Amino acid sequence: MWLLKTKKGPEYQTEDCPVIDKQVVASGYCRVALHAPVIARKVDPGQFVQIFMPPEHRDHMLPRPFSIFGANRKNGELVILLEIKGRGTDLLAGTGPGSSWKLLGPLGTGFPALSPASLLVAGGMGIAPLAFLAASAAVPCTLIYGARTAGQLICPQSDLNRPGLSLLETTEDGSRGEKGTAVDLLSRLIADAGTVFACGPRPMLAAVNNLCRRAGIEAWVSVEERMACGVGACLGCAVATGSGYKRACRDGPVFRAEEVILDG
Amino acid sequence: MDKGSNQSRNGSAKKTDEIRRIEPDLKVNLCGIILDNPVIAASGPFGYGHEYRALTNFEALGGIIVKGVSLEPWTGNPPPRLAETASGLLNAIGLHNPGLDQFLEKDLPLLRDAGPRLIVNVVGCSINEYSRVASHLDGVEGIDGLEINISCPNVKAGGMAFGTDPEATYQAVSAVRRRTKLPLLIKLSPNVTDICVIARAAEEAGADGISLINTLAGMLIDVGQKKPLLGNTFGGLSGPAIMPVALKMVWQVAGTVKVPVLGMGGINSAEDALQFIMAGARAVAVGTGFFYDPELPVKINAGLTEYMKTNGISNLGRIEGIARS
Numbered sequence: 001m002w003l004l005k006t007k008k009g010p011e012y013q014t015e016d017c018p019v020i021d022k023q024v025v026a027s028g029y030c031r032v033a034l035h036a037p038v039i040a041r042k043v044d045p046g047q048f049v050q051i052f053m054p055p056e057h058r059d060h061m062l063p064r065p066f067s068i069f070g071a072n073r074k075n076g077e078l079v080i081l082l083e084i085k086g087r088g089t090d091l092l093a094g095t096g097p098g099s100s101w102k103l104l105g106p107l108g109t110g111f112p113a114l115s116p117a118s119l120l121v122a123g124g125m126g127i128a129p130l131a132f133l134a135a136s137a138a139v140p141c142t143l144i145y146g147a148r149t150a151g152q153l154i155c156p157q158s159d160l161n162r163p164g165l166s167l168l169e170t171t172e173d174g175s176r177g178e179k180g181t182a183v184d185l186l187s188r189l190i191a192d193a194g195t196v197f198a199c200g201p202r203p204m205l206a207a208v209n210n211l212c213r214r215a216g217i218e219a220w221v222s223v224e225e226r227m228a229c230g231v232g233a234c235l236g237c238a239v240a241t242g243s244g245y246k247r248a249c250r251d252g253p254v255f256r257a258e259e260v261i262l263d264g
Numbered sequence: 265m266d267k268g269s270n271q272s273r274n275g276s277a278k279k280t281d282e283i284r285r286i287e288p289d290l291k292v293n294l295c296g297i298i299l300d301n302p303v304i305a306a307s308g309p310f311g312y313g314h315e316y317r318a319l320t321n322f323e324a325l326g327g328i329i330v331k332g333v334s335l336e337p338w339t340g341n342p343p344p345r346l347a348e349t350a351s352g353l354l355n356a357i358g359l360h361n362p363g364l365d366q367f368l369e370k371d372l373p374l375l376r377d378a379g380p381r382l383i384v385n386v387v388g389c390s391i392n393e394y395s396r397v398a399s400h401l402d403g404v405e406g407i408d409g410l411e412i413n414i415s416c417p418n419v420k421a422g423g424m425a426f427g428t429d430p431e432a433t434y435q436a437v438s439a440v441r442r443r444t445k446l447p448l449l450i451k452l453s454p455n456v457t458d459i460c461v462i463a464r465a466a467e468e469a470g471a472d473g474i475s476l477i478n479t480l481a482g483m484l485i486d487v488g489q490k491k492p493l494l495g496n497t498f499g500g501l502s503g504p505a506i507m508p509v510a511l512k513m514v515w516q517v518a519g520t521v522k523v524p525v526l527g528m529g530g531i532n533s534a535e536d537a538l539q540f541i542m543a544g545a546r547a548v549a550v551g552t553g554f555f556y557d558p559e560l561p562v563k564i565n566a567g568l569t570e571y572m573k574t575n576g577i578s579n580l581g582r583i584e585g586i587a588r589s
Contacts, residue, residue, distance in 0.1 A: 010318035014558065052556060058532070059351040061503050061556050088348075104319070104558075226346045228353065228555050231319070233311025235331075235360045236346040244339055245360060 012231065014052075014104050015039055020077065022096040026154040030082045030093050031069070037076030039105045043068050045133035046110025046222055046254040049080070050230040052102040057091050063104060064088050065227050065249070067128040067199075070135060070159065078103075081128045081155070107230050111197055111220055111254050114141055119193040121182050121208055122146070123200020127155045129222050129254075130199055140164040142189070146182030146200075150175035183207040190215050198222070198257070206262035219257035223248055288572035289579045290565065292326070294547045295472035295524050296447045297381050297409045299326030302568070302580060303537065303561045306528050306551035307331055307385035307411060307451070308357070312371035313378060319558035324565050325380040326547065329411050329475075330371070332387035335397050337363035342495035347484050352505030352530075353552050354482055356496035359387050359413075364397055368404070376406035383409040383449065391426075391439045399443040410446050412437065415453030415478035427453040427478075430465035437469035449526060452476040452517070454506075459513050460520040467521045474517055475526035475549070477510045503552040504530040511543055518544025518585060532560065534567020544585035 021033040039049060050063035070079035084093050092101070111133050120143040122130045127145055134143050141164065147153045149171050160167050169177025170185050178185055183204060186196070190211055198208040199222040212219035225237040225248040232250030239248050240261040246252065290301035300323075307329040310316055340360025347354045362370070367384075375382055384401055388394035394412060401407055414427035414436055426436045437450055450466040452459055454477040463474050479500025484493040492498075510529020518525045527545030530552070531537055537548045553560045568580075577583060 013318050058556060059504070060348065061351070061353050061552060062346075062348050063556065226344050228346055228355075229309060229311070229315070231311075231315045233315035233331075234309050234355075234555075235311070235340060235357050236355060238340060238343045238345055238357075238360070240342065245343075 011042070012105055012107050013038065014102055016100050017078070017103050018100045019095060019097050023156075025081075025156055026151060028084045029154040030084075031156060031159075032080050032082055032092075034078045034080075034101060034103070035076055036078035036103055039103060040071040040076045040078045041073050043071045043078070043106035044110040045136050046129050047106040047108050048129075048253060049078070049103045049105030049107060050227075051080075051092060052104070053088060053091060054095070054099075060088050060091070062088070062228055063230065064092070065107075065230060067222070067253075068106070068132050069128040070132055081125065083125055104230055108249055108253050109251060111222070114139055114197075115194050116140075117192065117194035118142075119186065119189060119196045120144065121186050121196060121198040121200070121204075123182050123198075123204040124152060126198070126200030126204075126222070128199075130197060131155060131159055133197060134160075134165050135162060137164065140166070142166045142168065144168045144170065144182045144185050144189075145177075146170040146172075146185070148172045153177075183211065187211055190217060193217055195220070196257075202262060205257070205260075209257040209260075209262050212257060220254055221257045221260060221262070222253045223255065223260060224253065286573060286576055286578050288569050288577065290326075290568060292547050292580055293524075294327075294447075294526060295409070295449065297327065297383070299381055299547055301326040301565050302541070302547040303564050304329060304383075304526065304547055304549040305380070305554070305561070306549035307413065309551045309554050312367070312375065313380075314371065314374040316554065316558060317378070320554070321559065321562050322379045324559075324561035327381035327383055327408070328375065328378070329383040329385050329549065330367070330375070332359045332361055332385045332413050333364055333367045333397060334359065334361055334387045334389075335364055335393050337361065337366070338387075344493060344495055345499075347493050347499070349482075349484070349501065349503075350505060352501050352503035353555070354484060354494065354499040354501050355479070356494045356499035358496060361387070364400055368400075372404070372406060381408040382406055383411050385411045385413050385451070386440075387413045391436050394436055395439045395443045398440045398446075402444040402446055407446065409449060409472075410440075410444060411449040411451050411475055412440055413451050413478070415451050415455075427451075427462060428456050430461050433462050433465040434469045437466050437471055441470035447472045449473040449475045451478055453478050454509060454513055454529075455481045460516050463517045463521050467523055471523060473524045473526060473546070474521055475528065476517060477506070477513050477529045480506050480509065502530065504532050506530045507532075507536060511539055514540055514545050515543040515588070519588065531564075532557075534564045534571065537564050537568060538571060538583070541580055541584055542587035544588060546584060
């Protein structure tokens, strides 16, 4: 009875995962590949893992949540994109092949399956779950990938170069792709969109929701919150929704856009 | 771990090989609740327990104290509700919970046969509300005791208001006492001038045990936003940062009341647990520690067993409060 909603075994668990590759993809950003056969086999796009701090750094209490950027069910490889934001991510980024990270996952409720003419909208690090969603898609889709400037489009091109995926880049300063925001481009393409999937800063998600609502198009967003347990127990990662506070870690991180209170 | 001190205290008459033969018994009697081992999941971080079933070996838990349950559902505080601090965690969840009916319907059935003894943390905005929850839980199959939370720093009404005044503590505890035969632990706040006065009031009102400490009130400011970081402005600090504060208060309360003490506050190793027991705690609870190691109870039990074997201690009663003598 503990095996809630599972196909095989518990839906999430801890796994000790050797780091197999670490690339610095931009200043302060790494692409890390881990050997995580159990989690990689089960994970769906939009789900995430918690990464525990190394035991010698227990003064940092909380595990850090990361969207899954890629997973290979066959060879057990799991990939995340890591942005150095504070001490915890700095400690993780300071390790590499030869070290092993303890992961907890796969966690949370991910994206529904892509339908034809789906439009994916990524702002900055919001690329991580959407690149995985695009890579897992059985149908062609379009991905809008926006940032302030070219240097912040940190996702390696090789991870986005896939058959069936049309990539449209935007930068606010025009240094790469179209000049403008991802939302600007969405507003021009939305008439032909089936379903919209978005991940990025809150103001971007709010704008995506407003556009989709006006156009009568279904939209899904992946949100970010400060998190502790990751498994739905502590209720620390509250997300305000039309029906009260929900848990980013368990009810989300993917929600129907209209459900989440994104403004304010 | 100072493994030598107790050996010398026990005298050197016992030979090491004789000591090694002792099979330590970790069982403790916490105010009538028999725990297979003295490690309990503290109320809060562990939720309603079932969320941790795949991560924590429940055999290593003597008991589980579930997250606070109120009569009606409580929505909790606006986000952000969490922030990591130096060796600690600041939280302001605000006792977000689904209410008594949903706890009984959905959560309790998943826990009833899980193994550990089950203690329900009870919260309320009024004495009447505490009493009604306690009354509803009295006699419910699978519930072994209640922990009355008069100490949450994160709710405006109720919560800590009852735990910072001895008269209010006495009123709340005696009202609950009249409505239940279940063993009654009273969870105290450290945010008081003299915790012993509150502990004594709880004991006089009929508490079967005292559990402490709840979190230490605190706050953080987001410098970039020029605003308090937490949605609730104030929160409660937990984790290893508060362990010495908790230990001192356990020491004080254990020297004041006759009922057993459940010690908690930043425990993250067997050595920490031993310190609480030597200060006078009958059992210990782990809370924030689950976040960085869901297997912490296994490690604490292994460490306690090893310590008892090494020092020829057959049961933990032998060292309860021993640092006081």
